[in-house]
Amino acid sequence: MTRRGLLALGAGLVSARALPTPKIKEVSVIATEPAGVRLIVVKITTDQDGLYGYGCATFTQRADAVVVAVNNYLRPFLLGKPTDNIDDIWHACYASSYWRNGPVLNNAISGVDMALWDIKGRQAGMPVYELLGGKCREGADCYTHASGREISETLDQARQILARGFRNVRVQVDTPGMEGYGSAHGGTPITGLRPGPVFESQPYMKRALKLLDAARTQLGDDVGLLHDVHERVTPIEAVRFAKEMERFNLFFLEDVLSPEDIDYFRMIRQQCATQLAMGELFNSPHEWTPLISGRLIDFMRMHVSQTGGLTPARKIAAMGEQFGVRTAWHGPGDVSPIGHACNATLDVVCYNFGIQEYSAFNDRTREVFSGCPRCENGYLYPNDAPGWGIEVDERAAAKYPFGYGESGDRKRLNGGWGEIRRRDGQIIEQ
Secondary structure, three states: OOHHHHHHHHHHHHHHHHOOOOEEEEEEEEEEOOOOOOEEEEEEEEOOOOOEEEEEOOOHHHHHHHHHHHHHHHHHHHOOOEOOOHHHHHHHHHHHOOOOOOHHHHHHHHHHHHHHHHHHHHHHOOEHHHHOOOOOOOOEEEEEEEEEOOHHHHHHHHHHHHHOOOOEEEEEEOOOOOOOOOOOOOOOOOOOOOOOOEOOHHHHHHHHHHHHHHHHHHHOOOOEEEEEOOOOOOHHHHHHHHHHHHHHOOOEEEOOOOHHHHHHHHHHHHHOOOOEEEOOOOOOHHHHHHHHHOOOOOEEOOOHHHHOOHHHHHHHHHHHHHOOOEEOOOOOOOOOHHHHHHHHHHHHHOOOEOOEEOOOOOHHHHHHEEOOOEEEOOEEEOOOOOEOOOEEOHHHHHOOOOOOOOOHHHHHOOOOOOOOEOOOOOEOOO
16 A cells, blocks of 8 residues: 555544544334234434444333333433443443343343444444454354144155255144144144143153154254254153154254253253253343353353343353354344344354354335345345444334234233143143
8 A cells, every 4th residue: 555545544544533432312112013023123323413223122022111121211321321332331231220130121231232233333334243353154054943733744844944945944843732832733722620722741742752753764864953842841851852852863952941940951961962952031141151161051042132132142152162052042033133133243253153043034024124134045144234234114113013913812911922731720831
């Protein structure tokens, strides 16, 4: 470069540094439901013209509570603060409530945190992954979901997914007459001692083992198979179930225990080599730290907004790298495209990436959120535009308010989940 060019570059850097630090002028919430699940996005507007950012704060089952947390508590706390010191703001928000490590506050903080990273990327003219040191890989290997009322239906869906270029697939199947997880329901509903849907663990486990046996036999040894227990079995059943799954060489078995029973992971580890994923319900370091440091799981499965956003998630990932635990961030439909962009960013910058759950965006979601992460041949790619690379059409978002497309218990409970019980009437964790 010529001397004149160097002087011009230096002048530009000095000019950029001379700009005043942006301050938070407004904090607002965009609440929308374009795909049948309640999405919450925090928008932070700065005092610099045209500079703003978006963050995911989605907690579908208690969405209204997150909206209140942002509007009534974080907004007045944040107005006037500089946007530069993201980690400092995260800790200030975290400490300001005194009672902490809960899903409502963590998701609210996440919306703020991701919005501040978006602002910083827009300021720099770089995607967030560049701010974190650049890519370790070009795209994130993904899995998506196959399910059915019958095993044959699940396997037909799995074949269609593999034909689209995916190399990994999660398989779930209905247990006839029961309220299973992750599949359509069929058969005559079983009647319990209390009204409502019924679930029993023994029929479910027998059915799941038959599914995985058929999947491995028919889909072949090269396909990455995954299965989600969704914490619906007892701890000792989970130990036995993980042992029985070992012969199918799963990519991972997900949520075989509930967060309350994580001490049983040590017993599972001592008895089998089934790869284990856990974390989507975790809110607190007290939950993930012992599992990672004890090498008791293979994949950290946290819902990034549930942990508090990008700032804590990248620290958790860095800890996992030291202990050989890989990432597998939660990526269902109840994550906004902003949250999926954050997942994809972490996927490409973290050396200990494992796999990414992928849920497709429907047309209404793309109408609201332009610039969604792109999935091609089973790989997810973050947007290369500055920040998250996503813009939110607030007029379009308003067309799909909370409750849009909901019915039954989901509508009656404001997006929350209903009850599932055992035959004898005992409530189950779900």
